[in-house]
Amino acid sequence: MSTSYSIRQTSSTGGSSMGLGGFGGGPSRFSSVHLENYGAPNMFGGTGGRGVSASKTRLVSGLGSGLSNGYGGDFISSFSVGGGDVFLPGGEKETMQNLNNRLASYLEKVRSLEEANTKLEIQIREWYQKQGPGPEHDYSSYYKMIEDLQNKILAANMDNARVLLQLDNAKLAADDFRTKYENELAIRMSVEADINGLRKVLDELTLYKADQEMQIESMKEELIYLKKNHEEEMNALRGQVGGRVNVEVDAAPPVDLTKILADMRNQYEIMAEKNRKDAETWFFSKSEELNREVATHAEQIQTSKSEITDLKRDLQGLEIELQTQLSMKAALEGTLAETEGRYCMQLSQIQDLISSVEAQLADLRSDMERQSYEYKVLLDVKSRLEMEIATYRRLLEGEESIASSKKDVSQTTRKVRTIIEECVDGKIVSSREQVHHSTY
Template sequence: MAFSISLASSRMSGGYGGFGASGGARLGLGLRGGSGLSGGFCLGGGLGFGAGGGLGLGLGRGAGAGALVASPAFVMGRAVAAGGLGASAALAVGPSSGAAVAPILSRAAEKNTLSGLNDRFSTYMAKVRGLQQENEAVPTDGGTDVSQESSLNATIEYEIELDNVCGTAHELKAKLDFEQGVKFQLESDIAAMKKDIELASDLRIDLDAKYSSLKNELDFVNKTQEEELSSLQSKLGATTMDTSVSMIEVDTGKSFDISAALNKIRMVYEKSVQQHREEAEVYYKLKMDEIQTANAKNTEAVSSTKAETTTARKELQMLNLELQGLVAANMTQEISLAEAQAQSSVGVAEYQAQIASLSSAIEVAKADLHKQILAYQELLDIKLALDVEISTYRKLLEGDDFKMT
């Protein structure tokens, strides 16, 4: 009984937001002089096996965002979100960002993927050998069993479709892990930014308190200096009193001695006044220098405090803007995550229904195949019994001919 089977199913899918890709021919299987050819794409590489001359098998499998054991899609989502929040919370997560994304699978993950593909290849090879042995075991004179061939075709088609559905489910799970990684990274960044804003607010309060304290101190110093200056001016005004002395009429004989004495007293007072004036000027200059120095220091401190306050306000404004951007990005990511979860839930439900339907169809096909095998075995038993009877009759006929001769 000669029959041929040729099945092929291909699918191409792009990763969400331009990250990850999978594709390639799922399975190409040919019996009876067929040649298998497959192309696979798995992060820049693929796996393909082919043989000709009666048996051909091709297997290709692509991986999307990576294996689910260590959840590379989750790690990749966090890396993408963290890389987009470097300087000013400019996050861009969406389809086709323009830059090539580095492969997220490590060498160990690639080896595990290749090992899984090799195992699947061995399984398909075993199935093909079994089908070939069944094909060779069928007698050639009994005609072509169309129903058995169609059931085998349907069985293999169902298995391949089931494999494709499982691959799609893994890709949807990888997309979900990617979105969850982005959301986790955004929440972490928002928590860190809230802490920074609280620290900036505390710093602003401290700087405002320092500014108020320095301003009060400067006002007090200015008031004290004004009081000291007014007291000095009052002292200098008291020393510049009129030193004129009224002439006293005395006797003409003693007027010369009194005039000389008055001149001496005038000279002594003038020297004393000059000395006090010089001391007051020196003291006034020293005090003015001290006041000017203190005023300059206070002015520098106030300027520095104002600069620090301005810087803190600018940082606070930047942090507020960055927080607003992060909140908006978080809302966008939550919306996209909800949409992705809704799509994935709908897709998973549909695929589960398809899997259940395909599984039931496979069970029915297996039951039919078992019935056909039993019927075929009964036919073989009947054929053997008929062969024995024919041989017996032939011997009897040959014996009768021998007796007749």
């Protein structure tokens, strides 16, 4: 719907022929100024977007020179002065036409800027709607399921780690039993070697004992042989003594053979007993020494075996603990790598979000700066329009003041009738008429 105001003004002047510029003689003049609504409510706040125009029959020349620095050079003019019977001087008519063109240009510029502002607001609203959070979904029902699944995954990981640890412990125990078996086998072979060595020593001692027994037997046989010889000699001597002849011979005293044989027997028995005792003493001493050495070596071997067993047990415990720590370290490293990967992904997502928000902020800042610049331009245009409207007002008021200040010889009576019609879509809605009387 377009609304327009039409102001028609007629003036009649009566008086002597000495009026200004040929305005005497009572001719009637009619002028019309028509201004349509261009939809600029922001520029003229109190009029609701409707343009208001006023026209006088006369304007003071020189307005174009004072307002020549305008903005209407590149806009389409839509503000015109109607009525071909306006009797204005050439300079005033051109000035009026220039001002009308510039005002129309300003209104056209305001309309285009408002349309651009409306489009920009729509774009900003659409952008905020697009960038706003989407419809929120209620995932609270899945939280418990997710938590249960996470707990199950954690429990499965713990069970897997426990099974792996038990498997490693079983492998270590098998290795330990294998090592113990090898150690026991080595100890058994060492003991068998010692037993074989002791058997060799026993065989040597048995041979030595048999040799000594043979020596004893030979000495006994020799003793028996000596006894037999002694008895034979004794019997022979007794037989010789049986046919006794008393012969007295002066000779040395005879040798007592019995005593000599007894002494020899005693000496042989003493020697045999001594040799037997020496052999027994040597055998027992060697046996005791060998037993002591065997016992000492056995104790040392047993002590060494105990120490080796303790050390192996400690080594096994340390190896098990080492494997446990290594498994724990591997699990912690895997958890750390997973956590680092997850947080790196979250950090990259947050950085992407920050970059997107920063880009949006930069775009918004540039849009705000552009809108601020356009707002300043609009304020400048508004101020200039207000200045030109004020200039119109001063010109219109100045015409009356100039007309009243000039003196004329004759009295002139001027009657001005102004008809204001409001048209909506080409139809006259209301019409008002004002009549002004002025005397010169």
